[in-house]
Amino acid sequence: xxxxxxxxxxxxxxxxxxxxxxxxxxxxxxxxxxxxxxxxxxxxxxxxxxxxxxxxxxxxxxxxxxxxxxxxxxxxxxxxxxxxxxxxxxxxxxxxxxxxxxxxxxxxxxxxxxxxxxxxxxxxxxxxxxxxxxxxxxx
Numbered sequence: 172x173x174x175x176x177x178x179x180x181x182x183x184x185x186x187x188x189x190x191x192x193x194x195x196x197x198x199x200x201x202x203x204x205x206x207x208x209x210x211x212x213x214x215x216x217x218x219x220x221x222x223x224x225x226x227x228x229x230x231x232x233x234x235x236x237x238x239x240x241x242x243x244x245x246x247x248x249x250x251x252x253x254x255x256x257x258x259x260x261x262x263x264x265x266x267x268x269x270x271x272x273x274x275x276x277x278x279x280x281x282x283x284x285x286x287x288x289x290x291x292x293x294x295x296x297x298x299x300x301x302x303x304x305x306x307x308x309x310x
């Protein structure tokens with residue numbers, strides 16, 4: 172069984188999945204958020220859960236540098252509440268501070284153009300969040 176991770180933003184959701192040993196995170200895509208079609212998001216996430224044999228969902232919780240929740244964290248919590256009612260696996264919120272900054276750094280170091288960076292940044296951020304989560308679970 173693997174773990175699916177979501178980096179929930181206002182426009183896109185970055186998606187990553189762990190290997191079955193829960194050692195390595197890999198980005199698998201981004202989901203464009205269409206406000207009127209929340210059911211589409213839920214259906215897509217459910218299909219990923221089935222396809223990747225997921226038994227846990229990790230969602231990045233955006234905290235500020237003091238560790239406090241702001242408006243975006245409230246929006247993520249609302250999203251998780253809606254999502255949780257439609258799936259039967261545990262959902263874990265995990266601190267995502269600096270994940271986008273780290274994703275940007277990785278992409279810059281790989282000399283990815285700014286236009287291409289924007290297209291994959293959320294997927295890479297989800298990978299960073301999931302890898303940090305996996306690392307935190309090791310003894």
